[in-house]
């Protein structure tokens with residue numbers, strides 16, 4: 439079936455709005471993708487027809503809401519090919535999922551145990567481990583990168599030691615677009631008796647993810663970056679690990695029996711889902727996954743790659759253009775600076791021309807430091823972006839480059 443981008447665009451009313459009297463060109467997809475009508479309708483449908491708190495009620499609405507939530511869990515399980523729905527924990531996002539692992543699995547670590555991260559991690563995959571370091575006296579080691587933005591796998595190998603307990607590395611860099619060799623990363627971690635967490639926030643809408651083929655111990659991602667509602671994320675974890683881990687938060691839903699003297703906890707996955715979840719968003723997340731798989735991550739990735747190649751090639755013709763990240767097979771994310779122009783000025787001028795890009799450190803300050811910059815401008819593509827939009831972006835960029843000298 440041909441890739442019909444115009445058809446897909448019609449499912450996103452926001453894409454036909456204007457900003458400052460100019461047609462919107464939305465290239466901030468790495469931060470959040472837009473959401474198609476059918477997913478928004480799914481939210482509406484729960485609010486209008488099924489809203490009632492989940493898991494506790496005997497009445498019809500509560501049972502319907504519970505069924506929608508649990509159907510969604512099964513959909514997520516199948517989507518990432520997990521073996522068991524007990525291994526799918528709903529969280530508020532990638533950030534909460536990593537905090538859950540660092541906090542809970544972290545309790546099983548001893549002072550001097552080592553956690554390996556990489557220089558290209560998002561703060562969400564750095565700070566939770568630093569909090570654990572403060573509590574537990576663990577040691578954090580950092581894998582550097584090569585000049586093109588690939589992970590330095592030799593350095594990774596050298597960092598692995600008998601004290602390595604956790605390796606926590608991103609699947610795709612949110613700045614460089616680098617796709618890390620996660621299956622190798624996991625395998626090498628296992629050879630040293632460590633568990634591996636893969637931050638899939640930037641991979642999940644662009645790659646087919648099979649957690650069992652990867653053999654990842656934990657795999658985390660966010661719905662808002664995959665055309666779904668905000669405020670929902672997923673922690674996939676291997677059952678035997680989740681069973682061993684203490685609860686992350688306490689409250690309703692996560693208990694089996696409570697007295698003031700002693701509490702026993704609910705079975706997986708509920709042990710890690712204290713309090714009322716965003717069951718409306720979770721129900722609609724199901725639709726987002728159906729939507730994404732309906733088009734297919736492979737055709738989407740091929741489309742985005744075309745836009746990436748074309749735009750990168752044309753950008754390189756602009757005098758002073760500096761693009762950060764050129765690893766082979768990178769995802770459709772272009773981080774750049776024009777000469778010495780401040781990233782913020784470039785972003786602001788582009789905005790006035792209708793182009794939505796992100797500027798700043800992208801929650802990756804250690805990476806900015808490694809690149810020797812304070813921040814960069816980032817354009818990133820999604821399934822609904824077009825070549826015409828790339829041309830609009832490029833023509834705006836040429837104007838801005840001329841203005842900023």
Ligand code: PMP
Nearest residue numbers: 531532533560562612639640660
């Ligand atoms: N990891 C990576 C690689 C990301 O790109 C992001 C979002 N920018 C996160 C983690 C955090 O995701 P969230 O804000 O949805 O928790």
